[in-house]
Amino acid sequence: MHSRSLSWARVGYCGDTRDLAPASRTNHFGPLSGLAKQPVERILELDRNARNEYLREARRxxxxxxxxxxxxxxTEAESTxxxxxRILSKPRKMRVRNPQ
Structure with a gap:
């Protein structure tokens, strides 16, 4: 296993999920100074991207x-x-389900 930690952080959050992190806060993604000025929707997207990347790395x-x-x-279920x-690793045509 790599020396790099596989854990992910809630990028841009401090306490309540609607609050932005202080501009001086840092984590393993780098300084968050630019995040303090971005809309909450953009930060939610960054958070989702970080979780997706963690999921891919952990499976690898x-x-x-x-x-x-x-x-x-x-907090997500294992099935989720x-x-x-599956969505991240397979093209849409390969994900088609054929119930029997």
Whole structure:
């Protein structure tokens, strides 16, 4: 496993999810000074992108969805993580379900 931590942070949040982080705050994504001036929708997108990247990296490292949920401090169900990984890793035509 890499020395880099696989955990993700709520980018741009401090306390309540509607509050922006202070401009001086930093994390493993770098300084957040630019985030303090961005709309909440943009920060939500950054947060989602960070969670998606964490999910992809964790699966590449062979972590189970249970471990990903625990280590990533996720509130999402394991089945949701599986579905999200499927969406991120397969083209739409490969994701078609054929119920029997």
């Amino acid at each position: 490292h062979g972590l189970s969805y249970k471990e990903i949920k625990y280590r990533g401090d996720s 993580l599986r579905g999200r990984h």
